[in-house]
Amino acid sequence: MTPSLLYAFAGAALCGIGLFGFIVISHLLRKLLAFNLMGSGVFLVLVGLAQHRSGPDPVPQALVLTGIVVAIAATALAVVLIRRYFHLSGKTALEDPARDTLPHQGPREVREAPRE
């Protein structure tokens, strides 16, 4: 068991935790965080596994840099959409309002949708 392989296994574990959260959690922001966790796990696997096989290797590092940029772009887009969705509908989850059991239901319903 080399340290690199340990990284890869840790990445796989992170992926699993992230996937679990992504499926189970309904709150959109937390879902997004779970996605980011899963992404980090994938990056760890990408670097760790390659180093375990063939020593230090610049290619996966370059790939992970690109991957981080892509993940940030996706996260930014998701945050914008979630924020706008919250403004328009007052909801923080995609499910029906009946299943949305957050405590702040009251004041949000009073609030008018800002535009349109």
Next chain:
Amino acid sequence: MTLWLMAGLLFTPLAWAVLTLLAGFRRGRVVTWLGIAIQVLVSLALWAVVVRDGGFQYPLGGWQAPLGIELRVDGLAVTFVLLTALVAAASGLHAGFYLDPDKQWHRYFWPLFWFLWAGLNVVWLGNDLFNLYVGLELISLSAVGLVALGGQSEALRAALRYLMAALLGSLAYLLGVALFYGEFGSLSLSGIASALGQDSSGDGTGFALVLMLFGLALKTALFPMHRWLPPAHGIARSPVSALLSALVVKGSFYIAARLWLELGAPLGSLALAQLLGLLGGMAVFWGGWQALRQRKLKQVVAYSSVAQIGYLFLLFPLTWNTTEAAALQAQQAMTLQVISHALAKAAMFLSAGNLIMSVGSNRVNALAGVSHFLPFSLFSFGLAGVSLMGLPPTGGFAAKWLFLQASLATGQWWWLVVLLGGGLLSAAYVFRVYRASFVEDSNIDHFFHPARRLEIIPMILALLSLGLGLMAEPVLSVMALTFANGEGT
């Protein structure tokens, strides 16, 4: 010459995305139309080059793989590049007249449209797995943005749902890429295929292939994972729906097909191939049945996409461990199905947009009496429907005929049920729309007439998809062009 073509193909969309971001809607429209003209010309020229000289590999900027980006320009890629140019040009022109310039946020249609086009070109031409991932993400993110252009909370909901599915799909794909790189130290598809040929160990890489296919099937909306598609495609503005149904879902499918054709033989299994085909078959029935039951016109068309995507997945069982000839037929069928569905579905969504615009409601029943007023758009809708049903001489017929022959040649007769049943179901939902439009209901005699140019664009697309059946031979001969000397088959 090729340098300029490749630069034009990949650089223009990115440059135009930035340019249109700076302009408002009306100026962005003019700039975009100029860009569309350039893109169509470049795509045609590249197509002509490949037809003349055969395919080639192209290292972008002279940098070799693995750090540089290597592009693979072969007959199939160039066919899809041309298809993209055609459908995107039609949708872009239509959107210029269709979208309301006075709504502030519609100006973002243009940059998103160009980013989408750039991503599609990257996916058609990409040769290494990671680059394909970047292209996929570019496509998904801009497609999600386009869906959100609808503006209301329902559109945002659909966009978010789409985004979540797309993100999960890309991560599954990327994890597969990581496993492949860890095993083989290579990102190029052909490199991995030849490494697999040398030592047949490849332990655990079968799992990587399954992960990648799962991610891509999720993004292509294969049957049990299709639930994000109808809301997103149904609620988006009509030119956007046309782009999404015609091109975006094909991007991820194309990667899945390329993976399967290169790596399926060593890494796949009979169970996996049959499972994918089975899910495709169920998609055909479930999508068709749901399309029959929808109240909203665009939901009918969106569910019909779920069904038509199902046919594509017949490629997997028909190319696994089958004879060369049958596998070739299945590939040709897949290509024709992609092209004819892209043309027909774009025509259908654009004409559905016209119909909705003219009756002021998105329900199927609201179409009562529209046959008097808008025969032209209704006719395009029907022509596209004929191609989806797979009646001769349309492209849809040619595709299904080839699938049928491949099924018979490989002895997998059970796919015939899918091919026949799917055709009947699509006939049923197209006729349902027609029946609604011929109901004599004199309560409403007030129809808005969309501009003639809005009606002509879907008509051209529908005619092209109709004519594809007659043109299938030359199209397929270009598709078969590979690298060696232009002789594929």
